[in-house]
Amino acid sequence: xxxxxxxxxxxxxxxxxxxxxxxxxxxxxxxxxxxxxxxxxxxxxxxxxxxxxxxxxxxxxxxxxxxxxxxxxxxxxxxxxxxxxxxxxxxxxxxxxxxxxxxxxxxxxxxxxxxxxxxxxxxxxxxxxxxxxxxxxxxxxxxxxxxxxxxxxxxxxxxxxxxxxxxxxxxxxxxxxxxxxxxxxxxxxxxxxxxxxxxxxxxxxxxxxxxxxxxxxxxxxxxxxxxxxxxxxxxxxxxxxxxxxxxxxxxxxxxxxxxxxxxxxxxxxxxxxxxxxxxxxxxxxxxxxxxxxxxxxxxxxxxxxxxxxxxxxxxxxxxxxxxxxxxxxxxxxxxxxxxxxxxxxxxxxxxxxxxxxxxxxxxxxxxxxxxxxxxxxxxxxxxxxxxxxxxxxxxxxxxx
Amino acid sequence: xxxxxxxxxxxxxxxxxxxxxxxxxxxxxxxxxxxxxxxxxxxxxxxxxxxxxxxxxxxxxxxxxxxxxxxxxxxxxxxxxxxxxxxxxxxxxxxxxxxxxxxxxxxxxxxxxxxxxxxxxxxxxxxxxxxxxxxxxxxxxxxxxxxxxxxxxxxxxxxxxxxxxxxxxxxxxxxxxxxxxxxxxxxxxxxxxxxxxxxxxxxxxxxxxxxxxxxxxxxxxxxxxxxxxxxxxxxxxxxxxxxxxxxxxxxxxxxxxxxxxxxxxxxxxxxxxxxxxxxxxxxxxxxxxxxxxxxxxxxxxxxxxxxxxxxxxxxxxxxxxxxxxxxxxxxxxxxxxxxxxxxxxxxxxxxxxxxx
Ligand SMILES: N[C@@H](CCC(=O)N[C@@H](CS)C(=O)NCC(=O)O)C(=O)O
Numbered sequence: 226x227x228x229x230x231x232x233x234x235x236x237x238x239x240x241x242x243x244x245x246x247x248x249x250x251x252x253x254x255x256x257x258x259x260x261x262x263x264x265x266x267x268x269x270x271x272x273x274x275x276x277x278x279x280x281x282x283x284x285x286x287x288x289x290x291x292x293x294x295x296x297x298x299x300x301x302x303x304x305x306x307x308x309x310x311x312x313x314x315x316x317x318x319x320x321x322x323x324x325x326x327x328x329x330x331x332x333x334x335x336x337x338x339x340x341x342x343x344x345x346x347x348x349x350x351x352x353x354x355x356x357x358x359x360x361x362x363x364x365x366x367x368x369x370x371x372x373x374x375x376x377x378x379x380x381x382x383x384x385x386x387x388x389x390x391x392x393x394x395x396x397x398x399x400x401x402x403x404x405x406x407x408x409x410x411x412x413x414x415x416x417x418x419x420x421x422x423x424x425x426x427x428x429x430x431x432x433x434x435x436x437x438x439x440x441x442x443x444x445x446x447x448x449x450x451x452x453x454x455x456x457x458x459x460x461x462x463x464x465x466x467x468x469x470x471x472x473x474x475x476x477x478x479x480x481x482x483x484x485x486x487x488x489x490x491x492x493x494x495x496x497x498x499x500x501x502x503x504x505x506x507x508x509x510x511x512x513x514x515x516x517x518x519x520x521x522x523x524x525x526x527x528x529x530x531x532x533x534x535x536x537x538x539x540x541x542x543x544x545x546x547x548x549x550x551x552x553x554x555x556x557x558x559x560x561x562x563x564x565x566x567x568x569x570x571x572x573x574x575x576x577x578x579x580x581x582x583x584x585x586x587x588x589x590x591x592x593x594x595x596x597x598x599x600x601x602x603x604x605x606x607x608x609x610x611x612x613x614x615x616x617x618x619x620x621x622x623x624x625x
Numbered sequence: 626x627x628x629x630x631x632x633x634x635x636x637x638x639x640x641x642x643x644x645x646x647x648x649x650x651x652x653x654x655x656x657x658x659x660x661x662x663x664x665x666x667x668x669x670x671x672x673x674x675x676x677x678x679x680x681x682x683x684x685x686x687x688x689x690x691x692x693x694x695x696x697x698x699x700x701x702x703x704x705x706x707x708x709x710x711x712x713x714x715x716x717x718x719x720x721x722x723x724x725x726x727x728x729x730x731x732x733x734x735x736x737x738x739x740x741x742x743x744x745x746x747x748x749x750x751x752x753x754x755x756x757x758x759x760x761x762x763x764x765x766x767x768x769x770x771x772x773x774x775x776x777x778x779x780x781x782x783x784x785x786x787x788x789x790x791x792x793x794x795x796x797x798x799x800x801x802x803x804x805x806x807x808x809x810x811x812x813x814x815x816x817x818x819x820x821x822x823x824x825x826x827x828x829x830x831x832x833x834x835x836x837x838x839x840x841x842x843x844x845x846x847x848x849x850x851x852x853x854x855x856x857x858x859x860x861x862x863x864x865x866x867x868x869x870x871x872x873x874x875x876x877x878x879x880x881x882x883x884x885x886x887x888x889x890x891x892x893x894x895x896x897x898x899x900x901x902x903x904x905x906x907x908x909x910x911x912x913x914x915x916x917x918x919x920x921x922x923x924x925x926x927x928x929x930x931x932x933x934x935x936x937x938x939x940x941x942x943x944x945x946x947x948x949x950x951x952x953x954x955x956x957x958x959x960x961x962x963x964x965x966x967x968x969x970x971x972x973x974x975x976x977x978x979x980x981x
Contacts, residue, residue, distance in 0.1 A: 285877045286738060286760035298803040300795065300818035310806035382833035401835050402792060481790040482780070482837045483817065492835065493819070573821035573830065579797065582731050582822075586798035589759030591735045 277592070292588045293318075299583055301575050303491050314584050321580030322601055328494065328576065329563040329605065332501045336562060337555075339502060340509025345539070347514050358510065365507035371568055374500040378572040381492035387483055396476050398484060401492065405477035408488035414468030421464040425456035432456075493574035497566065505562050509555065516551035517543055548620055556613040560606050567602075577601050671879040672932065675743050680722045683709035684742035687727040687824050690848045691959045692748055701725045704955045705746040707945045708767060708873055708890070712744065714944045715889050715937045731798030731822050734759055737876060744886060746873040748842060750800045755874070762883045765890035766872040767948075769965040769974050771865035772804050773843040775850060778860050780837055785812070785864035792817045794827050794836035801841050804867040838862075842869045844961055851959040885931055891977035892938050895920060896947035898968055898977065903946035906939055920980045927980060938980075948975065 244252060281288050297317040298310050305323040308316060346358040365373075382401050385391065390400030396407040409415065429452060436447040477487025520543045528538040569576040578598055585594025675681055685693035685705055693703040710720040726742050733749065736742045738760060748770070749755075751763040774793075776782045782791075785808070795802045797820045809816055819836050821827040828849055831839035839849070843861060850859045873890070875883050896902075899917050901909045910923045918924040921939040928935035945951065952963065967973025 281760075283878060284738065284760040285757070287758035298806050299797075300802050300806050300816075300820060302818050302820060310803075310810070379829075379833075382830060382835050386834045401833060482788075483790050483792060485790070570822050571826070573819055573826065575820055579820070579822070583797040583802075583820075586731050586734055587754075587803070589734055589738065589755070591738060 281592075286589055288590065288593070290593055292584075292590060292593075295588075297584070297587075299580070299587075301580070302573075303489075303494065303575070314588070317580055318577065318584065318597060321575060321577035324574065324580075325563075325566055325569075325576040325578075325601070326605070328497055328501065328566045328569070328574070332498055332505070332562045332566065333559050335498070335502045336505040336509055336558070340506035340558075341513050343506055343510035344513025344517070347510060348517060362507045362510050365503055366511075370500060370504050370565055371571060373504055374496060374568055374572055377500050378492065378496040381496050384492075387479055390479075396487070398477060398479075400484075402483060402489075403492045403495065404490040405484045406488045406490070407474050407476045408486075410471075410473040410475045412468075412471045414465055414471050417468060418461040418465040421461040422457060425460045428456045429453045491574075493569075493572055496572055497569050497574045500568075501562055501565060504565075505558055508558050508561075512551055512554045512558065513547070516547035516549075519550045520546045545620075549617075549622065552613060552617045552620065556610060556617075559609050559613065563605050563609065564602060671743055671876060672882040672885070675716060675882070679717065680724050681709065681713045681716060681744065682724045682726060682742045683712075684726050684728045684733055684736050684745040685709065685747050687729055689748065689824070689845055690852050691844070691955045691961065692848065693725070693727075693746075702955065704767065704951050705748065705873075707951050707955070708746045709744070711889050711893065711941045711945045712873075712886055714941045715885055715931075715933055718934060718937075718940045720944045729798070729822055729824070730796045733798075734761075737761065737874070740876075743882070744873055744875050748845065748869075748871040749874060750842075750869045751872055751874075752800060760877045761874045762877045762879075763872055763874045764883050764886035766870040766974075767890055768844060768871040770842045770844050770869040770871050772801055772840060772867040772869055773846055773865055774838045774840045774862045775831075775846045775859050776838045776862060777834075778858055782838070782862065784862055785866065786814070788816060788838055789814050790816070791837040792819060792835070794819045794821065794831045794839045796820070796824065796827050796841065797822055799841070800867065800869065805840055808866045842871065844871075844956070847961050848959055881932060885933065888931060889941060891980075892920060892941055893945075893948040893951065894968070894975050895977040895980060896938075896942050897949040898970060901942055901947060903942060903944075903950060906942040910939060916980050 244250065246253060248254060278288075293315040294313045296311055297314045299317050300310055301308055301317065301320055303324065304320045305327060306316075306320060308320050343358045343361060346354050347362065349355045349358070381403075384399060384401045387398075387400045387402050390398040390402075390405075392398055398405040429449070432452045433449045436449055440446055475486045475488075477484045477489075517539075524542055524546065525538060528542040529535075533541065566576055567578040570579040570582065573579075581594045581598045585591045588594075683706075685701065685703075688694045689703070691703055692705045693701060696702050706725065709723045709725065713723040714720050716722070726736065728736050728742070728745070728747060733745055733747055734755075737745050746767075748768065750770075751766060755761050756763055774785055774788065776788075780787075782788060793805065793816045795805055795818055802818070802820065805816075805818070808814075819827075819830055821830055828839070830836055832853065839846070841849075843865065846861050850856050850861065853859055873886050875886060895916075896906075899909075899912075899914065899920070901912075901917065901920070906921065909917055910921045912918065915924060919927050921942075922928050922934075922936035926935055928937040931937070934940070946954070949968075952961075952966065963971075963973060965974045967975065969976040
């Protein structure tokens with residue numbers, strides 16, 4: 226019989242060393258250095274800060290954020306919320322923030338879709354398709370984004386004027402004033418219906434979770450779709466009818482210089498969105514390709530041996546594994562879209578940078594203006610990172 | 626021009642602003658704190674700083690014909706540019722000791738606040754807030770202007786009232802954009818703005834038909850019109866919707882430097898009034914009129930009072946000419962009339978206080 230003995234060195238607790246106040250003690254040295262470094266940073270920061278305050282005072286430059294509730298008087302071309310030049314600087318900045326989000330969010334979605342398709346096409350067994358995708362990726366990534374934006378904007382500008390606009394289908398006009406589409410005359414009922422839809426989506430999600438949990442208990446499948454149909458379509462419809470089912474289409478029509486009515490996609494927004502999406506999709510395509518190729522070939526062969534078709538192999542076996550490789554670099558592409566959207570100023574799309582720059586010019590408060598811009602980008606970027614990290618953790622291999 | 630410089634310029638001027646304001650004057654800041662009697666000493670050294678640096682850094686347009694534009698040899702030409710040269714001559718007796726820094730309407734103020742430029746000579750309107758809370762001092766008005774609209778003749782618009790529903794191109798960071806919104810409100814005119822920072826881009830947007838009208842100072846419109854391929858196709862509407870007194874400005878707190886700029890302007894005006902020209906300045910030193918003698922440094926020591934060479938007046942006029950000559954050289958060719966910028970003796974507003 227043998228007794229397993231532990232190495233006695235492992236049993237012994239590490240000796241509790243007393244902190245000797247001596248330079249020879251590594252920990253004392255560490256503490257001293259840390260205090261020194263922190264102190265130095267503090268001193269530099271204090272020095273910069275007090276100088277700034279002093280110099281601003283000497284130069285009689287106004288400081289503080291008091292300007293935010295003064296009347297802006299700025300003309301803004303497009304806005305998601307009601308805005309008039311008599312509104313405050315704060316509201317003007319909010320309009321800019323929403324314009325930044327409008328291009329960043331839509332850009333991220335479209336670039337992901339397009340990039341994924343191109344990335345898959347690049348790996349296609351169809352020679353032409355894969356070559357076209359390859360050329361697209363190379364060309365688009367090699368040209369500076371600003372150049373591309375200016376290019377798209379000049380294309381938009383060379384469209385015919387409003388009087389000669391292209392009119393492919395009834396109510397749709399394309400001219401150098403942008404794309405005009407018929408649009409619903411928005412009323413309260415539509416807002417409520419939209420809210421009902423959101424509530425329905427939450428309800429559907431809860432029900433599908435519940436259904437899965439129940440099935441795990443008793444093994445009986447419970448279909449989700451009838452509830453989903455009711456919640457997502459029925460509920461909003463009921464709400465809409467309850468408010469009198471208003472339905473007036475607002476048709477764009479040429480009156481005087483311009484079109485009135487309808488929905489407008491401005492050339493500035495369109496050029497910026499197009500430029501950002503095409504550019505970023507080139508990078509995303511490469512990320513997707515690399516992700517797919519990172520999945521060992523054996524996975525393909527094993528899946529095919531089971532008799533799955535190529536599409537199914539891609540969808541069920543390869544992509545879920547590839548995602549783990551794809552998500553982290555994707556985060557930086559999303560951050561890039563957001564930050565690159567500030568190139569908007571070059572083509573007259575009034576994003577947060579453009580409006581903050583104007584505000585800091587009108588008020589002369591450059592430091593405050595730059596601080597606002599930094600805060601906005603930091604917040605957006607951190608939110609994207611946090612979300613992507615959460616998503617990455619969710620799809621990560623669960624090791625058991 | 627150089628679209629790629631855009632963001633680096635912006636980033637640079639922002640960084641420069643932060644940097645200069647922050648690191649600017651560490652020692653004086655401390656030394657000065659107790660001496661409440663001598664405010665603004667830290668900022669009042671532009672004069673000495675420029676003198677010891679040996680060049681004047683002058684913020685100008687990115688290219689408005691007649692005011693500031695590089696010619697085919699890359700030499701800057703224009704009224705504002707010659708103002709910079711005149712001040713360089715006053716300081717160094719050398720018209721070449723100027724560094725021209727192109728600034729957009731939007732980044733010009735940051736450039737001056739941060740010390741990237743010593744002076745802005747760049748069709749900038751004198752307003753109360755710029756004079757106070759932005760921390761500047763306007764030295765003079767070298768061009769009395771007003772805001773107007775330019776449209777293509779094909780639109781058929783005859784006056785501002787015809788612009789109902791129009792799309793209007795405008796540069797941000799200007800009095801122009803604010804005047805536009807106020808004018809539209811007062812006249813109940815609805816318009817869609819297209820707001821673009823770079824001058825070439827905004828003019829391009831107007832020329833391509835993205836906008837029905839382009840609005841800015843009338844001098845700027847005249848300049849833009851003169852550089853369009855078919856200038857007869859564009860018309861400047863008769864409306865003048867604002868007062869735009871344009872002139873050179875400096876950072877607040879350096880009265881000495883502001884004096885040099887202000888009196889150099891007056892010198893150019895007075896020289897025209899007394900008939901002193903680039904060609905005859907050297908002989909005019911012998912003119913019997915005492916004021917002419919004082920201006921040209923023959924009698925008195927007015928130059929010294931400004932901290933300059935006593936012959937600064939002679940040097941400046943010999944180098945660039947008088948105000949009338951500058952106007953003739955740069956603005957008459959693009960079709961701008963003297964109008965309010967005539968001398969007061971001819972019924973205009975340009976007037977210089979006595980050289981005494
Ligand atoms: N006078 C107005 C407008 C000045 C202004 O910037 N005008 C435009 C149009 S003429 C300009 O000079 N742009 C030249 C540029 O951006 O380089 C102001 O001071 O706000």
